[in-house]
Amino acid sequence: MxxxxxxxxxxxxxxxxxxxxxxxxxxxxxxxxxxxxxxxxxxxxxxxxxxxxxxxxxxxxxxxxxxxxxxxxxxxxxxxxxxxxxxxxxxxxxxxxxxxxxxxxxxxxxxxxxxxxxxxxxxxxxxxxxxxxxxxxxxxxxxxxxxxxxxxxxxxxxxxxxLAGTPPADLRDNLQRSVELRQRLAQARCQGGEAVREVERQLGDLARCESGVVMELFLSYRAVNWWNEMIDLSKRMPPDLAATVLVQEQLGLALSRSGRGEEAENVLRDLIYRRGACSETYGILGRVLKDRWEAALNDGEKKGTKDLLDRAIDAYLKGFEADWRDAYPGVNAVTLMELKEPPDPRRREILPVVFYAVEQRIRSGAADYWDYSTLLELAVLGRDEAKGIDALGRTLAWVRAAWEPKTTARNLRLIREARQRREAEIPPWSERAEAELLKAAERGTARP
Structure with missing residues (x-):
């Protein structure tokens, strides 16, 4: 039974x-x-x-x-x-x-x-x-x-x-189908985008599918970096699901990764207007604007780069102000302030607040690689050698994948290059930290 x-x-x-x-x-x-x-x-x-x-x-x-x-x-x-x-x-x-x-x-x-x-x-x-x-x-x-x-x-x-009456006859069947579809999507994510697309074909009319299954499909396309398919799916899913914060945030990310940065910015700003300030949404908006700024620099486009950088800083700063406990937008705001010419003087006021936010998270026992690498980045920004050396050791001990130290080394390189352009002093320990992170990226694992 x-x-x-x-x-x-x-x-x-x-x-x-x-x-x-x-x-x-x-x-x-x-x-x-x-x-x-x-x-x-x-x-x-x-x-x-x-x-x-x-x-x-x-x-x-x-x-x-x-x-x-x-x-x-x-x-x-x-x-x-x-x-x-x-x-x-x-x-x-x-x-x-x-x-x-x-x-x-x-x-x-x-x-x-x-x-x-x-x-x-x-x-x-x-x-x-x-x-x-x-x-x-x-x-x-x-x-x-x-x-x-x-x-x-x-x-x-x-x-x-x-409540009177018996449960709907198809209650168990629908539950079983939902479980099976999620299992298929989990397997498809390991096999690649074509496998995810094949599961979508099996779903049939998305309007008749459970919202949880459609969301799982949406996030499965994200997992395999099929950004255009995410964008297309957002147009075909039920409107109430498409309007949710999670879908709109991830749509903004997908548009940005597809080279449609202006559309991404519009989607995220509209979401903030409708739903209010949120550290997560502002953090994604900051990332979109930062990517556009970097792309313009790499293409040699000087016109408009200052405006993009200022808008990225503003988005990250508003994200940090929306939730002082979320250090991600905070450290990005301070780092971009350092990269400005001349540097934004507000960074000196914000830096200790971001430090405190990260240290509180570490004290809570929920820390991971990014918390320690953020401490390292903040120490470099604040020229604090003692904290920097300590944070470097803990950062290297928490490496899980090669892209993590590679990302942190890149951030330290951007700070170093900005200071070199200003002919500012570069502490030797921060250069050593950058080199150690690149070695960790080559190993792909924590320091032995």
Missing amino acids: DQPLCLIVMPFGRRKDATGRSVDFDAVYERLVVPAVRAAGLEPVRAEDARSGGVLQGHSYQRIMHCDYLVADLTTANASVYYQVGVRHAVRPHATVLILAAKSAQIPFDPDRLQGVRYRVSAQGLPEHEARYRALLTERLVASRQGPPDSPLFQTVPDHPA
Whole structure:
């Protein structure tokens, strides 16, 4: 007999909660939630709406209402998750279990009153004490069909009518097809663009496909660098999906990589106008403008390059101001300020703030290669030899692929060349750092 279905509503990948802490939700899903759901005798089904920008289609509501159980993660205080929980509570008196990472920011209601499960994550954002919280979640799931309702609506309005009737006959078939299509796309990404295109042919009418599958296809084209196919797909996908922040950001990136920088800028500026300031969107816009500036320099076009550089700096700076915890736009703003002729004096004010943002992320335990390489770049910009030598050692220890140190060495080279043009002093240690990074790029792995 088929096991009861348990819909799991939670973010994908790494996401920050309202406190700025980064949580690896894929690890939470795989190591904590799925084993707990299966131990309760249920079949886990992950909701894909988070991947598609929270776009809810007909099948989304079917699953929210008709899956036997639902687990919702409230850690990021996501409005779409709240809405889905509200829909569920309006039609199902039982079998809705809320979870969230302990010490997350306050949410609009008390999850403990609804028998929520608070799990713990490490400084790296990974689940801790997994056996304990798996057992607790399993216990809550088993108990959720018995006893008083877990829906606040049914608790306070006992005669409110529950959902009647049987689940749609095609509910399980649609779920199975969705899983199979995602598996095919995962395999196709390893085989190249033609394989991804073949899966798209199998999808048929995109208007009839789940938004999560269409988004997976869109990101699969990105994974194989098929930029023109991404652009084309954005025009053919359902309009509500095409209008999401993720699609518009990635469309801007695809247009830029296809040599259509002005169109990319227009797409991203329109997104910012409609959705407001965001460090991620401004960071992509800064990258688009920076690429156009570099292309103009390489082509020997002096006219307009200063304007492009100024606009790139402005975009990165606004991105950093939108979220002081995000050092990526900050370090890019400071580096480009150094490359100006003459250098932008604001870089001296911003530099220590970016330093602090990176150091805070490293202290959180969620650091990777880019955090340490950013510290190195900032040390070179600030002419801080002690911090630079320390950051270089840690940067080299975190190399995962050749392109990482190659990118950092390129940034240091641009800083060095700008200073040489001004006949400014070049600290010997920064030149050694550049050389060590190039050696690491040749090895392609961390320093032995």
